[in-house]
Amino acid sequence: MSEETKPGADHRSGFVGIIGRPNAGKSTLFNRLLGQKLSIITHKAQTTRHRIPGFYSDDTCQIVFLDTPGIIQPAYLLQEKMMDHVLRLRNDADLLVHMVDGRRPPEPGDVVWETLAELKLPVVLVVNKVDLLGGDQAADEAVAQCRKQFDYADALAISALDGSGVDALIALIRDRLPPGPAFYPKDQASDLSMRFFVSELIREQLFLLYDKEVPYSCAVNVVEYREEDLIDHIDAEIVVSRNSQKGILIGKKGSHLKELGIRSRKEIEELTGKQANLKLFVKVREKWRDKEGFLKSYGYR
Ligand SMILES: Nc1nc2c(ncn2[C@@H]2O[C@H](COP(=O)(O)OP(=O)(O)OP(=O)(O)O)[C@@H](O)[C@H]2O)c(=O)[nH]1
Ligand SMILES: [Mg+2]
Numbered sequence: 001m002s003e004e005t006k007p008g009a010d011h012r013s014g015f016v017g018i019i020g021r022p023n024a025g026k027s028t029l030f031n032r033l034l035g036q037k038l039s040i041i042t043h044k045a046q047t048t049r050h051r052i053p054g055f056y057s058d059d060t061c062q063i064v065f066l067d068t069p070g071i072i073q074p075a076y077l078l079q080e081k082m083m084d085h086v087l088r089l090r091n092d093a094d095l096l097v098h099m100v101d102g103r104r105p106p107e108p109g110d111v112v113w114e115t116l117a118e119l120k121l122p123v124v125l126v127v128n129k130v131d132l133l134g135g136d137q138a139a140d141e142a143v144a145q146c147r148k149q150f151d152y153a154d155a156l157a158i159s160a161l162d163g164s165g166v167d168a169l170i171a172l173i174r175d176r177l178p179p180g181p182a183f184y185p186k187d188q189a190s191d192l193s194m195r196f197f198v199s200e201l202i203r204e205q206l207f208l209l210y211d212k213e214v215p216y217s218c219a220v221n222v223v224e225y226r227e228e229d230l231i232d233h234i235d236a237e238i239v240v241s242r243n244s245q246k247g248i249l250i251g252k253k254g255s256h257l258k259e260l261g262i263r264s265r266k267e268i269e270e271l272t273g274k275q276a277n278l279k280l281f282v283k284v285r286e287k288w289r290d291k292e293g294f295l296k297s298y299g300y301r
Pocket of ligand 1: 068069
């Protein structure tokens with residue numbers, strides 16, 4: 001056993017799922033906990049579609065955080081797959097963090113209460129966006145409103161954006177995890193591939209650049225990733241579910257797609273620290289969001 005994975009006297013480890021309604025700030029918290037951008041963030045709901053692992057390590061513990069898609073009532077098969085990522089936490093997580101936007105904590109009857117009951121795990125309530133609440137009273141009220149609906153193990157108010165309360169959250173989680181060794185080398189941040197992160201960065205730019213239904217109708221697949229010393233050559237296809245969306249995506253004389261390529265390349269280069277030669281292609285696959293075969297091959301299992 002390597003030095004890194006040897007259990008110390010009081011070393012702790014475990015899996016912690018971050019769940020909540022879309023836009024609550026789950027991915028913002030996840031990235032802040034890990035000190036790097038592993039998960040994409042936008043102002044739009046349902047940005048995250050996968051379950052993304054990120055490894056937090058210090059001398060005393062290793063916490064595998066799992067960022068998840070926002071909890072919704074699914075309307076199509078892709079959304080059902082997204083909710084499966086949340087429900088699977090029941091078997092895979094030791095503890096849950098339930099994130100709530102402090103400005104609008106879920107009401108009685110909200111779909112999250114059903115999900116929390118189904119997951120049958122200890123849950124820490126995290127009231128987020130306190131920077132927007134204008135004082136402790138609103139945060140306390142949000143905690144009280146949620147506690148009426150669910151029996152939380154603990155509750156805390158934070159701002160994932162400015163980081164206040166995040167160290168306290170880590171300490172609180174650590175104390176609730178069982179003793180055990182690290183699962184992964186302590187300098188490793190995740191076990192997803194660079195292909196995955198690149199496709200997510202392109203999807204992030206799709207959400208930021210295009211309106212309405214378009215980003216929700218897109219999947220991004222990296223079909224070729226060839227590394228050279230100074231430059232990575234990346235081909236990515238963007239799949240849309242209707243022919244009309246292809247035109248919107250490409251824009252007049254290719255202007256929209258060009259802009260998407262420029263912005264995505266910048267993000268990818270920031271991630272890899274290298275130059276990227278990015279080529280984007282648009283492909284129509286009618287109603288892919290409802291077809292098991294397409295979903296599977298696009299990584300939505
Ligand atoms: N002011 C403020 N904004 C925040 C905070 N945390 C997140 N946000 C913003 O809230 C929006 C949604 O953040 P995300 O982290 O993408 O939310 P999410 O819960 O992962 O959303 P989905 O993936 O769609 O479920 C973004 O515009 C964030 O910048 C916070 O503490 N304060
Ligand atoms: Mg997210």
